[in-house]
């Protein structure tokens with residue numbers, strides 16, 4: 001395979017039909033991360049049926065980062081950064097659970113692939129170095145990744161670098177599966193503009209190049225985008241510049257320059273999600289600190305002395321819940337039940353756009369409660385009174401959040417700890433106030449220890465049922481388009497938290513005094529007199545922390561208006577529609593970009609977090625009818641049909 005970015009990946013395959021009058025169709029995909037890789041897999045799977053039995057086409061991939069992993073999953077990043085999904089929960093391949101029209105093409109999950117790598121490595125060692133590599137065969141990995149793959153279990157959290165190698169392999173395999181003769185060009189460039197008439201060929205302009213790429217169809221898989229700072233961030237940056245402070249605005253943490261955060265100095269960190277975990281890792285182990293097990297088995301952090309002191313807070317004041325550390329045994333929760341295709345149809349058929357809190361959330365709450373109690377009754381019957389069938393019938397009749405529901409649950413579930421309380425889950429620190437900072441630290445450590453224990457104890461398996469119901473809800477929500485930020489935050493807090501071992505490390509860092517918690521409703525202000533940032537929280541009234549550095553530990557909001565992506569901004573300027581919070585509007589059926597009149601563009605498609613169908617950001621879990629697979633399949637099929645129609649027209653004209 002050619003490493004030269006602008007050279008065809010398959011130079012040795014001439015077009016199969018030199019006599020054809022019609023040139024092969026040309027497709028440009030901008031962004032070559034996981035989403036684009038998944039789309040190529042689906043194009044390859046669907047091409048034999050939909051695009052002239054084996055006819056080749058030309059595919060241009062544009063991304064400054066290597067195709068397969070793209071920017072987030074690039075190979076050259078710190079080996080300390082992990083995925084936050086277990087290896088058995090990550091797959092790039094469809095299975096029979098996926099509702100799609102195209103063929104299923106089975107393939108390994110990350111965990112299975114690592115096993116194959118291990119096996120292939122052993123075979124290679126036996127046979128020596130003269131083996132021929134096929135696209136199907138797992139690659140030979142550099143020694144440190146081979147060692148990681150060898151030790152990886154289904155329940156491990158792989159490094160981002162190992163995931164990068166998996167994605168690269170999936171990419172190469174998918175490219176090899178494209179119709180014979182297809183030429184793939186990799187351009188390590190940034191695309192800045194798409195032009196062209198609605199009913200004609202499109203031009204994709206690359207930064208620093210005078211001639212555009214010309215395409216029959218364009219797909220934007222731009223992923224997570226950098227944003228221009230909003231007014232608050234601009235003011236904080238200006239304040240920092242004026243007082244010679246450090247302010248790191250929201251950005252992809254692996255790209256942040258954290259060298260300005262000095263040893264021993266306090267740093268205020270806003271955000272306790274996954275960006276916080278990355279920051280914590282880079283500033284502790286990344287600066288030479290190490291973990292050891294104490295005599296009692298407790299994890300102990302041995303500082304290098306080069307760490308700053310992180311004062312971390314957020315609206316909730318607690319880190320995201322740990323990933324659940326056990327598998328489901330027995331029956332899966334039978335969802336969707338209260339929030340499925342029929343309920344979404346009903347919401348869509350209303351004349352006005354549904355209001356999330358009023359129209360959608362009650363259905364979601366009912367679905368989550370259903371999954372929770374179904375599991376409690378079926379897996380832990382000793383903790384309930386009565387039969388599931390009787391409870392189920394009454395539950396179905398109770399409006400969500402109603403006093404009737406409270407009465408029903410109180411009668412059937414004696415221990416309040418076994419009842420699902422979504423408000424308390426969302427605001428775990430809403431009530432308590434602490435007399436001093438140290439009391440808060442102890443309480444927070446207690447909270448994290450309890451969470452870790454609970455998330456690894458199958459006695460709490462209704463949590464897992466709620467998690468599975470959350471995934472189901474996520475899948476349904478795609479059809480409603482952008483439904484606002486609160487839901488995404490709530491989902492991430494419950495379902496997309498850090499690996500358990502990361503929370504164990506956080507506890508050790510807290511005990512070592514390297515991380516200190518600020519509490520709930522953390523606010524940050526600037527003090528022009530003292531020339532510092534100041535953080536306080538509702539949890540410890542009257543207590544404030546001053547620091548000369550402030551880090552916003554979160555990703556930038558993916559909005560069209562403030563995106564740094566010139567391409568996205570120009571598209572919007574040229575008439576593409578955006579949702580109220582500024583995501584690119586696409587048709588739910590096949591991800592075609594919509595104009596402001598709601599018309600789908602015949603030749604432009606967009607997939608991923610910068611669109612209003614972003615409800616499918618994470619990697620697919622096997623056997624979960626993953627939304628990303630459904631979208632990729634539908635989009636690949638629409639694209640291939642579009643190319644077929646164009647080539648038929650061209651043949652007639654010729």
Ligand SMILES: Cc1cc2nc3c(=O)[nH]c(=O)nc-3n(C[C@H](O)[C@H](O)[C@H](O)COP(=O)(O)OP(=O)(O)OC[C@H]3O[C@@H](n4cnc5c(N)ncnc54)[C@H](O)[C@@H]3O)c2cc1C
Pocket residue numbers: 030031032033034035036062063064065069070071072073082083084085189190191192221222223224225252555565566567607608609617618619620
């Ligand atoms: C730090 C981080 C960690 C994550 N960890 C996990 C995890 O552990 N498990 C999980 O399930 N999900 C995780 N996610 C969710 C994430 O959404 C997916 O893993 C995945 O990366 C999304 O794929 P994508 O291709 O849509 O976007 P991206 O991965 O962002 O890829 C988009 C690509 O488009 C390119 N691009 C953008 N604009 C242009 C342009 N104008 N011209 C050319 N190229 C362009 C970028 O360079 C990039 O390579 C994580 C996300 C982040 C940000």
